[in-house]
Amino acid sequence: MVKSSEAHRAVEAIWRIESSKIIAALARRVRDIGLAEELAQDALVAALERWPEQGIPDNPGAWLLVVAKRRFIDLIRHKALHQHKEPELTREIEGQLQDAAPVETDAALDEPVADDLLRLMFVACHPVLSTEARVALTLRLLGGLTTEEIARAFLVAEPTVAQRIVRAKRTLAEARVSFEVPRGSELAGRLASVLEVIYLIFNEGYAATAGDRWLRPELCDEALRLGRILATLAPAEPEVHGLIALMEFQASRAWARVNADGEPILLADQNRSLWDRVLIRRGFVALARIEALGQSYGPYALQAAIAACHARASTATETDWQRIAALYDALAQLAPSPVVELNRAVALAMAFGPAAGLEAVDGLAAEPALKHYHLLPSVRGDLLAKLGRFEEARPEFARAAALTRNERERKMLLERARR
Template identity: 70%
Template sequence: MTDRKLGETIEAIWRIEAARVVAGVARLTRDLGQAEDCAQDALVAALETWPGTGLPDNPGAWLMTAARRRALDQLRHQTMAAPKHRELARELEIRHALAEAAFTERLDAALDADIDDDLLRLIFTACHPILSPDARAALTLKVVGGLTTDEIARAYLKATPTIAQRIVRAKRTLAEAQVPFEVPHGAELAPRLASVLEVIYLIFNEGYAATAGDDWMRPALCDEALRLGRVLAGLLPEEAEVQGLTALMEIQASRLPARVDADGNPILLPDQDRGRWDRLLIRRGLAALERAAALPGAFGPYALQAAIAACHARAASAEETDWSRIAALYDALAAIAPSPVVALNRAVAVGMAYGPAAGLELVDALLAEPALSHYHLLPSVRGDLLVRLDRIPEARDEFERAAALTRNARERALLLARAAGCTTPERSSGHQRGDSPDG
């Protein structure tokens, strides 16, 4: 293997394993910043060692072991150094013995425990109420989702420096407060659940339609979000919104095989081969939606979005989609969880159910919305509607503007192709991310 190929392989391995390594070490150190440092030390060791020894059979386990050893060295140093400040020799001996015993017990428990849920513990730690909701989500996306600060900023429609400062402050706050690395129980659970759900869904969305880069999707992120969602649903079976989020992700993930062609180019919802949709995931999603419906209370935002996704899953073809029901569901979503993006997606549904003129009227009302001023999907949606109204030159301009705003190479190519093809009316692409009704 060439040095370049090995470097690319190590980068790919790190992208997949980094969150698990950080989470595994954080359970040992109880300090997120220290865990990240140890994980980075493990990556440096891999870059120095693997070119000479070759890739280990289990790179993830190698990285975890290296990071843990680094963490244990630091913990031993802290354990040995702490008693040096005691005044009485006897007290020093007692405290030292107790510290060593506690350290040994803690180490044994950490090494023997099942690490499968470490990422879930890490999410709940990052979502501690001591942090603001925005800080909880940004920190978890950075540490657990492996997203760059710029990708998080794009997901939140915020400036990159704002997100970077938010993450730094969040880690400092958690360290100073010595927040325990655990899944909360009892009364402590409810205040943190909403932000946990938000974070998991944002991770899923980044995998479903990557903010930036050369790939249209990052399926590993979808898989990780699905795993976390399923674990959470198992832990909290009576929480309707947990079931709703799980249902939403299962149904959305069912489309992943049909969303790109053999060359990785995007295939939008109307043109997807529905025979390639994963029927097992659809059944799982519909079952989770039924569980949510059986629980007390009205549907929340995630269950409503799952119901929207279910409309597509139940339609045998794009033409059979019940857009009137989707529009009604978006009305309900906008009432309980209003946002500019929800309003944009609602406009798409209205345009499909009641005609492009109705949709365009809603989109035009969003043109002055500051949060959407650099959001490439606003001109993309407007271009779709203008095409259906035979306003072709205007549509071309909108697609070109959308292409200039996107950071994803595949998406840019798609939008430029749509601009170049603006010669005859064509179907709406329904080209949205996140909680939109599209693919």
């Protein structure tokens, strides 16, 4: 019994490592990611049946791919038989699948698959899909996560996730989405969608918008993993490295930004010796890749460069706030948004005093996009408190507390409102 559960865990681990490559390789042939995933799942079921008894094959990825391809041949034969289709078609497809020999090596599975994986990422993040569907499909097809794991990570019911995935596959099939890497003018927009999905997964883990935990590290890890994979598939895209740098820097602070009770600790108050040096170094390396490409910083890279300013400062007081304010200026020009303006206001306050920051914040008061954004009153309260205007600060914190969806943050804000 113990042995069999061990074997099951091993199969699951192999699935996690190999599934995206298998689905990608199949999708290229069958031109339907829904069918590709079903075939791969069939192979997984076969592995779960056979490996506990027969042992794990030397090249489990190739084994799974071969079994999945055979399932496809069976499916075609079955269809041909029932629809009285010409046998030539069957033969033709079998001919295409000749390379399904079980002698494929790891390299043979890896090499041509790199492009397929990139295609799979683009399809999973296709703009015809809703954001939730893109996230679920990406975690499922590229992360190798089960529906149950995705549901748990996003605190939604499993059937909801299952439905999202089924609908997403149907939408893709109906839209006849091509299994190609977009070219030319289309590429930038499609790549932005992929980056957005990865960063969304990261943020869901890093600043959980719902629930009573402030951090879900498994989602951060998954986003980092997906980002690092993408960097190997599209190494010439500067924003890919920008996003990775941003996530590495942010993740480096993960364990310094909550206390023993799981309550948030603000950046300025964090114990910087708890920041993860391995991840910080990786962040700087990713930024250096953009420089090596001779490219200018896009929005993700600019945010990463801001995070790098914090990483460079061994104490909060050593932070180069003028540089951060300048980087926010650049970001506001490249990707203008009220949230960026709010951050710029904070940087201005740090560089030139709370009054300068407050002036910028007050300019945002009428911004409709920030009407329900808890950080606007939170920042305003903070700046007022710094100016000694506590009477005005308190209602701002209370307002922020009423707006946040995170229990931990609400508690912290209410405490400041009482001070």
